Amino acid sequence: MIPVWAQVAYLVAAVCFVLALKGLSSPKSARNGNLLGVLGAVLAVVVTFLVEDVGNLSWILAAIAVGAVVGVVFARRVAMTAMPQLVALFNGVGGGAAAIVALLELSESSVTTPSLVAVAFTALIGSVSFAGSAVTFAKLQELMTTRPVTFPGGQYASFGVLAASVALAAAVVATGNVPLAVLLAVAGLGFGVLLVLPVGGADVPIVISLLNAFTGLAVAASGYVLDNTLLIVAGTLVGASGTILTRLMAQAMGRSVTSILFGAFRGGSTAGGDATGADRPVRSAGPEDVAVLLGFASRVVVVPGYGLAVAQAQHAVHDLATLLESRGVDVSYAIHPVAGRMPGHMNVLLAEANVPYEQLREMDTANLELRTADVALVVGANDVVNPAARTSPGAPIYGMPILDVDQAKAVVFLKRSMRPGFAGIENELLYDPRTTLLFGDAKESLTKLASAIKNL
Amino acid sequence: MDFSVALLTIFVLAVVVGFEVVSKVSSTLHTPLMSGANAIHGIILVGAVIVAGRAESTGVLSVALVAVVLATVNLVGGFVVTDRMLEMFRARRPDARARSEGAE
Numbered sequence: 001m002i003p004v005w006a007q008v009a010y011l012v013a014a015v016c017f018v019l020a021l022k023g024l025s026s027p028k029s030a031r032n033g034n035l036l037g038v039l040g041a042v043l044a045v046v047v048t049f050l051v052e053d054v055g056n057l058s059w060i061l062a063a064i065a066v067g068a069v070v071g072v073v074f075a076r077r078v079a080m081t082a083m084p085q086l087v088a089l090f091n092g093v094g095g096g097a098a099a100i101v102a103l104l105e106l107s108e109s110s111v112t113t114p115s116l117v118a119v120a121f122t123a124l125i126g127s128v129s130f131a132g133s134a135v136t137f138a139k140l141q142e143l144m145t146t147r148p149v150t151f152p153g154g155q156y157a158s159f160g161v162l163a164a165s166v167a168l169a170a171a172v173v174a175t176g177n178v179p180l181a182v183l184l185a186v187a188g189l190g191f192g193v194l195l196v197l198p199v200g201g202a203d204v205p206i207v208i209s210l211l212n213a214f215t216g217l218a219v220a221a222s223g224y225v226l227d228n229t230l231l232i233v234a235g236t237l238v239g240a241s242g243t244i245l246t247r248l249m250a251q252a253m254g255r256s257v258t259s260i261l262f263g264a265f266r267g268g269s270t271a272g273g274d275a276t277g278a279d280r281p282v283r284s285a286g287p288e289d290v291a292v293l294l295g296f297a298s299r300v301v302v303v304p305g306y307g308l309a310v311a312q313a314q315h316a317v318h319d320l321a322t323l324l325e326s327r328g329v330d331v332s333y334a335i336h337p338v339a340g341r342m343p344g345h346m347n348v349l350l351a352e353a354n355v356p357y358e359q360l361r362e363m364d365t366a367n368l369e370l371r372t373a374d375v376a377l378v379v380g381a382n383d384v385v386n387p388a389a390r391t392s393p394g395a396p397i398y399g400m401p402i403l404d405v406d407q408a409k410a411v412v413f414l415k416r417s418m419r420p421g422f423a424g425i426e427n428e429l430l431y432d433p434r435t436t437l438l439f440g441d442a443k444e445s446l447t448k449l450a451s452a453i454k455n456l
Numbered sequence: 457m458d459f460s461v462a463l464l465t466i467f468v469l470a471v472v473v474g475f476e477v478v479s480k481v482s483s484t485l486h487t488p489l490m491s492g493a494n495a496i497h498g499i500i501l502v503g504a505v506i507v508a509g510r511a512e513s514t515g516v517l518s519v520a521l522v523a524v525v526l527a528t529v530n531l532v533g534g535f536v537v538t539d540r541m542l543e544m545f546r547a548r549r550p551d552a553r554a555r556s557e558g559a560e
Contacts, residue, residue, distance in 0.1 A: 017496050018473055024492045024538075025481045031542040034492055038535045041499055048502045054509030056517055063508070063521040064501075067528025074529070075536035080544075086537060087491050094497050094530035100523035101503040104516060108507070114460060212494050219500045220470075224463060226503050232463060233470045238497045240474025245481075245490055252483060343486035351544045362483065 002227075006051040009043060010230040016040025017234050021241055044230055080349055081309040084342040085140040088208045092133025095215040099126030099185050101222050107178045111225070116176055118224040120169040123181055124188040126218040129211045131192030136204050136211070139196075140341065146204075149197040155262075158194040165191055195261065200396055203260040205342040206249045210257065213242025252337035255400065282418070282430055284437040287445065290412055291452035293436070297374035299330045301366065303403055304350065306340050307380015307416065311442035314353030317379055320450045321355070327453070332359050334366030334376075334403050336384035367404045376408035380415070380442045386427045395425050411435045414445045488541045495534025501527035 002010075016036050023033015054060065071090075078086045102122035105111065111119060138144045168184040171177070199207050216238025223231025250257050294300055302317060321331045333355065339346035347360065361369060370376060378385055385405045388395040405411050406429055413430060415437060429435055438445050481489055504527045508520035 013499075017499075018477065020492060020496065021474070021477045021489070024485060024489045025478060027485060030485060030488060031539065034488075034495075034535060034538045034542055037492060037496055041496075041501075041531055041535070044499060044502055045505070048505050052506050052509055054505060056508060056511060059517065059521055060505055060508050060524055063524040064505075064528050067525040068532045070525070071529040071531070071533025072536050075533040075540065078537070080541075083487065083491070083537070083541070086533075087487075087494055090491075090498070090530045090534045090537075091494050093526040094494070094500055097504055097523040097527035097530065098497075098500045100519060100526075101500060101507050104507045104511075104520055104523070108510060108516065209490055212490060212497075216493070216497045219497045219503075220467065222500060222503050226506055228502060228506070229463070229466055231499065231503055232466055234496050234499045236467055236470035237474040237477075238493045240471045241478040241493050242490075244475055244478050245486065245493070248481070248483070249486060337483040337486075342490070343483050344489075345487050347484045348487055348541050348544065360484075 002051055006047050007229070009047045010228075013040040013044040013047075014230055014233040016043070017237055021237060080352055081306075081312075081340075082141075083345060083348070084205055084208060085137050087342070088133045088136040088140065088211075091208065091212050091215055092130045092137065095126045095129025095133065095211070095218055097126075098215065098218040098222050099123050099130065099188070102126065102218075102225060103178070103181055103185060105222075105225050106172075106176065106181050111176060113173065115225045116173045118221040119181065120172040120184060122218045122221040122225065123172075123185045124165055124169055124191075125214050125221070127185040127188030128192040128195065129214040129218060131189040132196045132207065132211045132214075133192075135193055135196040136208055139199075139204050146200075148200040154194070154198060158191065161187055161191045161194060198262075199260060203255065205338065206246060206255070206257070206260055208342070209242055209246040209249055213239050213246060216240075216242050249338070249343045252343060252401070282437055283433070283435065284439055287438065287448035287452045290436060290438050291449055291456060293375055293410060293412065294324060294329070294377065294449065295327060295453045295456045297324075297329055299369070299373045300324060300332075300375045300377055301361075301370055301373045301405075301408065302331065302333045303376055303378045303381050303385055303405055304333060304335070304339060304346055305379065305381020305384060306345075307382075307414075308442050309340055309346070309349050309380070311380065313379065313443035313446055314349050314355070316443045316446035316450070318350075318353045318355050320446050320453070321359070323450055323453055332361050332366070332369060334363070334370065334405075335360050336363060336381070336403050337401075339381065339384055363401060363403060367407070370404050371407045373408040374410065376405035376411045378405060378411065378413045379446070382415075382427055383425070385429065386425065387429055388425060388427070391428075397425065405429070406432065409434070413437045414442050415439060416441060488538055491534060491538040491541065495531060495538055498527055498529075498531025498534050501531050503527075 017040050020033045020037030023029040102119045106119045165187040172181045216235045220232050220235025385403050389397045389400045389402045504523040511517035511520050
């Protein structure tokens with residue numbers, strides 16, 4: 001039994017985690033909140049070493065050192081644009097660790113029936129989270145196609161694996177047999193892959209959040225197996241908050257979580273839009289023409305998207321905005337909730353480029369401003385301004401609230417090519433007579449625009 | 457009170473707290489919040505350490521050590537990357553404001 005003082009210390013750590021999540025909910029307290037989380041984690045790990053009869057000490061410390069170095073290097077080196085992949089990766093390894101802990105606990109000690117349920121749950125959900133996160137990572141890193149992957153009978157395969165998993169889980173609970181539990185974890189890996197494969201590119205961030213909640217629940221269940229209340233509290237907190245966050249994100253995209261997970265099976269339309277775009281006329285212009293448009297406007301709304309981030313053009317767009325402001329142009333940024341690849345991702349990227357927080361508009365305000373805007377300057381965004389979300393019920397993004405750039409007097413797209421966005425569908429707005437396209441790398445285009453405006 | 461009822465109580469209360477704490481977050485902070493929550497479940501490190509500490513055979517120990525490494529990557533990496541994001545949200549803002557005012 002864990003001594004009372006240690007249980008109290010675990011309680012303090014649990015409170016730290018609650019306050020960490022609370023702090024993360026507001027920009028002012030967010031950083032301190034995160035530090036409080038670190039404090040809780042350090043306290044919990046130190047207490048564990050003190051009260052548990054920890055053998056193999058030098059091996060364990062070495063393993064922690066390796067993990068810490070790997071974690072810090074990844075976390076420090078990764079570009080802000082690759083944040084979603086990294087979160088997916090960290091989430092996956094956490095899920096994997098939870099599954100391993102449950103399997104080892106089963107193999108090492110006699111376990112009571114309620115704990116067997118928890119072991120089966122952790123082994124299954126932990127592996128689903130591990131494999132699912134690996135696939136999301138591959139999709140976001142573009143190691144594989146970002147489009148939904150479906151194959152004939154895929155739906156039956158998923159349900160088949162799920163049914164097999166449930167049967168195996170029941171068998172594990174009944175027998176406590178270790179090889180069966182390992183088989184259950186393998187089935188979980190299979191189900192994780194099948195779960196994420198049919199999810200289309202734009203929906204992947206929501207799946208990360210869902211898998212995050214899964215890992216949380218797996219950790220909570222492993223806490224039950226180990227009689228460790230801290231793991232129960234921390235895991236449950238993440239499970240609950242992750243579920244809410246998943247719903248909030250899905251709402252921002254006008255989707256339900258089930259339609260994201262199973263939409264590709266039902267509609268099949270997610271696989272692609274009309275490929276009619278190739279030979280239709282578009283109006284493209286040089287930087288000088290666009291500079292005139294922008295320089296003599298009274299209100300410009302910038303709509304930044306993932307393309308801006310990829311081109312590392314946050315600073316260039318800020319310079320251009322400053323220049324326009326010096327000419328008396330009113331500039332603001334319209335931030336779609338899922339701009340970038342993860343909800344809130346674009347805010348992080350623009351903050352990195354010193355864009356004043358006051359100029360960022362959330363969607364509702366932005367749509368009001370777009371009605372009176374002279375120019376909507378769309379930099380590397382596509383799906384979040386695609387009117388197909390309002391007009392074509394077959395489109396995978398149908399129903400997603402979008403930024404109404406088509407309400408502005410003129411629309412300028414800075415684009416690399418005519419390639420469709422992450423969701424893989426054509427944007428009708430590109431062919432609108434009020435739309436001007438400026439092709440090229442976002443950063444170069446913005447720099448050219450800035451120098452053209454200086455020469456006006 | 458039965459021990460498992462006590463655990464159930466803890467579980468249910470944690471669900472309620474988890475729901476309440478994040479229910480009113482603006483989308484601005486969704487990314488750091490997801491990342492922070494992600495770091496918190498890295499506390500499975502505690503479980504991995506307990507299991508590795510009890511391991512008696514080399515086979516079990518090596519598998520447990522894999523769990524320790526994975527959990528530490530989750531825990532440490534998660535907190536560091538969240539801090540890196542939040543650092544940009546906070547520290548540079550006054551500076552940015554000064555720059556934009558200077559431009560007007």
